[in-house]
Amino acid sequence: MSTTIENRRRVAARSGTPILSRLSESRNGLGLLFMLPAAVFLLCFLTYPLGLGIWLGFTDTSIGRSGIFIGLENYEWLWHDSVFWLSVFNTLLYTSVASVLKFILGLWLALILNEHLPFKNLFRAIILLPWVVPTVLSALAFWWIFDSQFSIISWVLMEWGLIERPINFLGDPNNARASVIAANVWRGIPFVAICLLAGLQTIPQSLHEAAALDGASSWQRFRYVTLPLLTPIIAVVMTFSVLFTFTDFQLIYVLTRGGPVNATHLMATLSFQRAIPGGQLGEGAAIAVAMIPFLLGAILFSFFGLQRRKWQQGSAD
Amino acid sequence: MTDQAIATKTATDDIAGLDQHDTLMRRLVVIYLPLFVFVFVLLFPFYWMAITAIKPNHQLTNYQDYSPFWVIRPTLEHIRYLLFDTSYPGWLWNTMIVSIFSTIISLAASIFAAYAIERIRFSGARVTGMMIFLAYLVPPSILFIPLAFIVFQVGIYDTRLALILTYPTFLIPFCTWLLMGYFRSIPFELEESALVDGATRWQILTKIVLPLAVPGLISAGIFAFTLSWNEFIYALTFISSSENKTVPVGVLTELVRGDVYEWGALMSGALIGSLPVVILYSFFVDYYVSSMTGAVKE
Structure with missing residues (x-):
């Protein structure tokens, strides 16, 4: 994951050509581009909620009121x-x-x-x-x-x-x-x-x-x-x-x-x-x-x- | 050991030597009878659902004068009530919209993801594939509380968009996993020769891989549609107003009132709500089975 992001930065910084076409030339860049829609969905609506759920378990949040950290x-x-x-x-x-x-x-x-x-x-x-x-x-x-x-x-x-x-x-x-x-x-x-x-x-x-x-x-x-x-x-x-x-x-x-x-x-x-x-x-x-x-x-x-x-x-x- | 082996050998020989009639009897008891019981038990609730849906109210609970297993003078009153006096058609429409859009979104995202993981093989592709599989195992019942929180904060609470955006969380992992298997079965040589002929990755994907993976796309699409149609916990949590509900939620929360259950209307609601997926399923049984077993076998 981190290598693909670095790659993207490097490619974007290297030249003035549109990022998209530069990206699609490298294997990792193209892979990142193709993974993007699925990754965005899964990160926003699966990974983030999973973390948020664990965090909510440590708070006293109720409906209509954001809670504070109450530990265990x-x-x-x-x-x-x-x-x-x-x-x-x-x-x-x-x-x-x-x-x-x-x-x-x-x-x-x-x-x-x-x-x-x-x-x-x-x-x-x-x-x-x-x-x-x-x-x-x-x-x-x-x-x-x-x-x-x-x-x-x-x-x-x-x-x-x-x-x-x-x-x-x-x-x-x-x-x-x-x-x-x-x-x-x-x-x-x-x-x-x-x-x-x-x-x-x-x-x-x-x-x-x-x-x-x-x-x-x-x-x-x-x-x-x-x-x-x-x-x-x-x-x-x-x-x-x-x-x-x-x-x-x-x-x-x-x-x-x-x-x-x-x-x-x-x-x-x-x-x-x-x-x-x-x-x-x-x-x-x-x-x-x-x-x-x-x-x-x-x-x-x-x-x-x-x-x-x-x-x-x-x-x- | 040897004695036992010899004994069983003679036993099997005996069975093989018996005449046709006895083998038939044995098959009847060992295979057809249990099969009949299985089929009866698995199908009875549907029969009961259907017969209740067309029974007039006075026959519904009067087991003394009418046989409960049959109906005299069937009525369409319950179905008429459902379609014209409740919001049922609206729920059907909502379910249809939500299922179609979330299926299309998931399928599109999964095609790219599966192709990238299987064929572009960027660094970390295998780890990503494993993560997708793990994502498939995360159940909605531990995600719905934080998702409700997010849906509320984003401001899409009580809209169909909330469902369209959240259903892909369980559809994308499944579709990607399934399509990875299909893409793997397409020979590398086809892509190589296209590359040699100067095709771009995009052309390879749209002109070579996708046409060959059509069975996989149908399987994934049908399965995703069925899963979204059946979804319950997100729809129950994220939707509050009657006109935005889906069929499973609507039937359960709006048709069940008080202590007097209108079984006729409830069962017609269940029957009509099941029909679209059953019809779709009956046209594509083999695709459906292959997607179900494919996800497990890979």
């Missing part, structure tokens, strides 16, 4: 805030349960789709639909499905004589947790399944044939051929999945808004609640910043997943 006070306050810790617990529970379920069901669906099926492309297209439709709008459908009085699930179970009265899906803390996780898994399965399917299709059939000739059962072929070759892509897909689940906001906001009694508040929804309707921008920013260590962990995990993949493929670049 927000974090001390959060440290003793049971609702914050509940949201951390909820986020970890939500992320871990939903990710494990998405992985198992997604892998299962990918393996099914990898078989010889009629209308395979049609199935693939249909299965991706939950992921394509706006989350808020599909979450509204779930809200109606989870209605406390007229839930279709309750009705079917009552018709079958399995339960006596409607299940209070979103009113009871544990039911609410299970319901939002179910809705999240529903939306996440297609992403995991289609990405893993793409990975499965890169595994050469000849390896399976060789293993089968050596007498491997279908379980052994899955365990010792498919799974090891799929591991790198599983690492990347699951990192993305964990990242998106951990920072989820929309689903909770539509279904429960964090209720009942904060049982489904995630860190993202709590951060929103404190910052925007509550007006405490500083405190909200502090909660958002508290998510960063977890995200860094996931990103490092992804990085090493990618590295291992490169190494396995024997690629130099």
